Amino acid sequence: MKDLQAVETTTAPILSIRDLSVSFLGARNSWNRVIEGLSFDVNPGETVALVGESGSGKSVTSLSVMGLLDPTTSRLEGSIRLAGHDVLNLDEAGMIRHIRGQAAAMIFQEPMTSLHPIYRVGDQIIEALTSHRAMPKAEARAQAIALLERVRIPNAARRMEDYPHAFSGGMRQRVMIAMALASRPKLLIADEPTTALDVTVQGEILDLLKDLQAEYGMAMLFITHDMGVVAEMADRTVVMLRGRWVEQGPTAEIFARPSQPYTKALLASVPVLGSMKGEAAPLRFPLVDMQTGEARPPAPLQSSPDLSAPILDVRHLVTRFDVHGGLFNRRVARVHAVENVSFSIFPGETLSLVGESGCGKSTTGRSIIRLNNRSTGSVIMSGDEVFALRPEAMRQKRREIQMIPQDPLASMNPRMTVGDALVEPFLEHRMGREAEARDKATRLIEQVGLERAMLDRYPHEFSGGQRQRVCIARALMLDPKLIIADESVSALDVSVKAQVVNLLMDIQDRFGIAFLFISHDIAVVERVSHRIAVMYMGEIVEIGPRAEIMERPRHAYTRQLIGAVTVPDPARRHLRRNQQINELKTPIRPLDFTPPVRRYEQVAPGHLVMVEN
């Protein structure tokens, strides 16, 4: 029976989309077309990647296949055939009977929010099992445990009883995958399944998906913006731009010989790990013309760090947070968020802090400007001990250190024009009169590549990249000596990301500003950094010049981190990392914990590695 099905399905595609158009109901009752004339097939057992930048319609495509768009505000035309069903002509009941959780299953980008927070993980999987097929409770439970084991969750039987908040992001994504596999789908739709995960976890999940695909013989529709992931996962690739498909074909061919300018541009603007081999200084990204897809070599950085005296000197920084619980809310444990961290930054230099979520890199940045009052140690900023400053002096000191946030929209007041937002800190610090502030704002907004007319607009009228430029201009208003860029480009599309990173380097070139660049994106870090510090569980495990760290990593964790980065090279299609599975890594310690005394070994000039005890 099973074999017969297999024979039947190898002849025809599992998913066949023809001339699909999707429109959404917009303001004033007009229909806005978001997908137009999209056609592609997914064959049994095959992985097809849908790639494109935000707004290209790739997620809408997947939601259309599952029938998850709101029928009152969306209109679909064309045809979607999935495992023999005409999806667009099925009603809600038909979708439930044949498609959702049946022929197709789906996993999503945000594992942290995609599981129901108030039901046990086991019950959510059992629900997926029993919603289509009646089965005895005990059998459903046994199957659910088997599924959790399939996705390599340790202690599956015990973890059935846990709630989602007890799982890390990677573990939650495994649970999502287990739930999707419950119905043995013919097609698994993965919508940016690893985008929100740390690199090493991303590697684990990609490995797992490859294994399961082989085990279950299912087809995958893989939606992503990450060309590295595409190269590693997809047999065939469909490139999308503003709702239309631009190019499709075998992945290797598209990477080797992109025929369309947009594909060329997309590939050219991807930060590639290892592309900086042999370069001593940071280098701007190549400038890619999005129309022609041609890349021009970047201008090298003119300035170099002034190594006479550091602008920022951090010594033995420790930040610990108390964990309260039990009767009378006593302290029960401590999070050693930052533990004995020391580094310095020189004028005009970029030091990158890299590491995975929870490693303490953001807390380090926040501790330096005293955004939490839980830190000890010493932070000397241009000659003053920051931790000893009185409130008014601290306020002045903050002028010298500015931050560029990860989410520019959230960091701007939606009711203030961009111009007012730029002028405000300048006036607040009494750096001059209103007219001077306006002049400076106008000058800076042009220097970050925007137009002066934009000063009168509100934040929601800008695109993501433009907003980040505004944030950069806002930071520059106060003539800072140091800018802390905390994941400032992580949320941007590849083409925009390259431009904003280039802008940061322009600013360093022009003003000699030092950067503390906090990021998990190692390919970008490789571009911008003079030096790199790798953090793990609150500690720096390795610090040194960029070329040293990237080309001769010494610490095991640094190697693992670099090895996990995806590279847009289709030769890696069958790569398996075979890493061990990492469970929650949080430095929560008992109250009487004394951190071990760490020793660092100098392996090359300026290259320090923590010695394993």
Add this chain to the structure above:
Amino acid sequence: MLAAIFKRLLRMVVVMFGISVITFLIFFATPSSDPAARIAGRNAAQETIEAVRKDFGLDRPLYVQYGLMMQRLFISQDLTSFANRGQKIVPTVMAAAPATLSLVAGAAVLWMLGGVVAGITAAAFRGRWPDKILMGISMMAVAMPVFWVGEMVNLVTQNRLHDTWAFSWVPALGYTPFSEDPGLWFRSMVFPWLTLAFLYIGLYGRMLRTGIIETYQEDYIRTARAKGLTGRKVLLKHATRSAIIPIVIMFGMDFGVLVGGAAVLTEVVFGINGVGRLTYQALKVLDLPMILATVLYASFFVVVANAVVDLLCLLIDPRMRRA
């Protein structure tokens, strides 16, 4: 769990102590309000006032007076009213409590049922006629003053249509204890219940509808739909359970406040001698022992209701069990 209960009990004692002190101090700090003069009555002779002062212990230090009053309120329970001399406070409040409790508890059952059904129905039919009609009615329910609705109900059931088949079963206004005649108790409470519940059905229905609609934006609802669950299951099991938490918290507050006396308007309109009415009358004559007793009684219920709600939320939402 035990620690959580103990913690809340402790907090309750602290809150009630604070409230009693504040109430006590406000009474004595009220300008030109010599309690002795008020107790003695209008145009009393100076000697009478002095006698009253001595009699009631009003010439002793404040903290002694406070301690004495608390002792007589909680331990010997023989505290008497300043206004109606000889009226014992504790038995009076205890006598009024069942009436209020009957009124509020019955109404609470109605409004929770009604509010949840209205909210879920409106959310299920969002933007369509059932939603619009329900939301229109609930807006009216919120907008119409309780005493007006109560008077209208009385006008119809006690007066205009009382002698028709529809309302001839409605007894005259007033409260009959359950222990005396359960049937009469029930019949006399039906319209007070409906009147009090009406407003809250409107409030809770609107809140739940908004909550469910917001929950539908959550990623985990998309997951539930992608799993192939039926629309009914997504609505009832996945969306409503998350959206009900703020409703439960609200319910605790409202229930405590109403049992503590905030149902005074309904009580007055339907002639129920409850705690609300008692408090109101005590306030009119500034009868300190009675005010203290009713305020403490009210705060007790508010704090207890909140504690119960906190524990309920722990049951509904496992995330709150951390810390």
